[in-house]
Amino acid sequence: MKANLIPALCLLCCITANAKVKLPQLLSDHMVLQQQTDARLWGEATPNSTVTIQASWCNLPVETKVNDQGLWETTIVTPSANFTPQTLTISDGEPVTLHDVLIGEVWFCSGQSNMEMPLNGFDKCPIENSNNVIADAPNHPGIRMATIERKSALTPQAYANGEWKQPTTENAQWFSATGYFYALALQRTLQVPVGIINCSWGGSRVEGWLPEEILKNYPDIDLNEAKQKERSWTHPMIMYNALLYPCRNYTIKGFAWYQGCSNVGKAGTYAERLATMVKHWRSIWKEGDIPFYIVEIAPFAYGNKPEGIDGALLREAQFKAAHTLIPNSAIISTNDLVKPYEAPQIHPQNKKDIGDRLAYQALVKTYGYKGIVADSPSYKEMQADGNKITVRFDNADKGFSPWIGIEGFEIAGQDKVFHPAKAELGSKPNEIVVSSQKVKKPVAVRYCFHNFQPGNLKNHRNLPVIPFRTDSW
Template identity: 45%
Template sequence: MRKHIFILSLACVATLCANAKVRLHHLISDNMVVQSNSDVRLWGWAAPGKKVRVTTSWSNQTYNCQSGKDGAWEVRVHTPKAGYTPLTIKFSDGEETTISNVLSGEVWVCAGQSNMEMPVHGFDGCPVEGYNKVVVDARSHSGVRYAKIPATMSMKPQQDANVKWQVVSPETVGNTSATGYFFGRMLEQTLGVPVGLIEANKGGSRVESWLDYDNLKKSTDEKLDSTSIYSVKTDYYRQLVWGNGTFSPIQKYTVKGIIYYQGCSNVGYHTDDYARRLGILVEQWRKAFGCGEIPFYFVEIAPYWYNNANGTDAALLREQQYIASTKIKNCGLIGNNDGAYKWEMKQIHPSQKRKVGERLAFYALSETYGIKGLIYKNPSLDNITVNGSDVCVKLRNTDHGIYPLYGIEGFEIAGTDGKFHPAAARYDWHDGIILSSPNVHKPVEVRYCFKNFQLGTARNQGGLPLLPFRAKIK
């Protein structure tokens, strides 16, 4: 009896091997969006030494490769121009596998922590403004597709993830990243092409959560043995493991760029080194994707009280974000000082995600796609001069004006005693913003919204808020 069972088992194994098909990475699947007009990577696994043939519906060319000893194979396929005509791709190692309803368009990665992860439907007790309007409008944007990578920890870089592409519809739009969707929707309606969003994020994660082993060992003091990592009780703070489990699986995919919303969990944790570490992460990701110096657009953390609305821990992190934006090539920082309502002081997930996503899109449309006429850069400090007890603040990127003209809120000045006082502020077309305070006769320092939670009112002609800053008067 046992002999018959053994023979039957061997027969079953032989049948399975004979019928085995090429296994594709989960992102290489129905409904995917491939980066248009590019040599994109397609990859997967087969029996070791197997010849794999790839053919596409848009070309007569056949692509051939052979799987290695580990069964892995990879080809580069040239994609057509962007369009809404459904495409197919066939893979064969003797038995054929076909993926369908593929579109050629623009592919972006949506990375970061919970404010990027936050879906259109919102979190419990944390709604996204305008949800119902997004749902009823969703059918008009089926050219936007998304793939959400499950948030997973791993000590070793993972090659694949259990994920599938979703076509945006009233039934599916609620589950996609709100910031990512508003970004993708704006790209689609402006460029008139499909947009693919790959969501690889984890709520609460730090920049150290995404850095790889080599960069953490070389450039930080983080402990990298598994005992130390898993002893961090708050799992989403853990270094290394989120990148290995959640980001590594996507790094062969051919993408156009990355949008990033993270930083809250680094408030008070290596804050003074955040700009450098973020720069290392961007370099790491660009190298892994192998698509050149792809654009990296990121979001200033929103106002939040961090247990003390008047504290400056979050302001110091925002300052580091600004420094990073001046050092990282082909990047842009999206101002978000107006990203929370007054009543959201203790809400780490503010509801105004549309403006965040669309500002990211304006930056990409202008810098990456060359669309002219958009106002997309936030005003920022240029220089400061003093005229008696008045302080004159000049700004960059005003686009010919700052408003409101009078009663601008958020500025403070300090004298030689180092104590800051609210400053009366008015806009002068020639001199910039003029500040004064009856409590400061000899100003030596200026700051704008340099607190954990402080909402300013200064905006440029495009309605974009002034980036928070602090500066000593020379």
């Protein structure tokens, strides 16, 4: 009897194991589902079976058929956001129940190390006020974060590793600082739960977040680099395949992007490739032209040359992408958010103002709030008159500060040699008048157009003027 019983028990165990639904890690306890939408759910189960989903906020279950490969995907209607913990039970025989599920707003934060950088900081690179922020984290239980673990792949993967975490002091130290401050700022105004998916990799190029079918058309990209073990952070497509593609089914409100440092020196191709990336991401998420908000790369002495302009050219490409190439997009400036000693440090410590400025964009342009100013002043046009140039700006109808001691402007004549310029408030609120005794007939103006050159000119809501040049030299 015992000899016959063992195989029977083993068969029963196998059947039971097969009957338990397999979920991606992104569908876990403590997750946030996007409110008032058809939120996607997916996973594996017994081939050709029926998966039943029962949400605590719904009276009727949702059923979906599993295909013959054992894969299933469906949607569930979510209610208005609230802080009441919900449950979600998914079964094709043996139920799997997800606990402490919140309904709120979900944002996908991606890029390289300045997005990845946790509240704990990096070695020799602290986050401003981090200890206090981490200690305060349990006071914000409606903020949740899922951090996608690094791994590389040569082909698109079905799953990525990364579970949702609550903001305990132990967990919060590893949360993306930019993502966490973004969530805090959103929650302060929206007063709903906020979930952040942090999908970033330090040092990654924009090409790392694009698929092979696009990259193979770029003559300067060698796809064989992806097979190498050295310098993996520079490789093409591996982040897309292993980190981003597996997240595409998770319903989100929009994207926040903080990347560009590793493409410095390649500004000529960056804007178009970033726009191509956004178009492709939106196509695989299948949610239309959802928002895409960009963080300008910070001032940094690339090549140990603060006076160089490679970083400035990349910022210019970022601005071009946001303003002319990517619909439903915007950029925030970080020109004023560094300290002088951070010139050789690519990870400046002020991430709170970055999170806040991202939130201003979302609150105004995604959520429709009035009374908040989101956009920094940006160059509009110039007019030369003798030994002076008047520069006019968009997003500056209430004028500028400081009134005196304006820093960061340079002007040049036909010789293309730039000299520091005296800058004064113009006759109209959006005007700045620049001049230099060394330039008798100026023809071009630049503002903070160097690798590391913080300026001090801001609008009436303390948003900094975006670095620019009027020439194309």
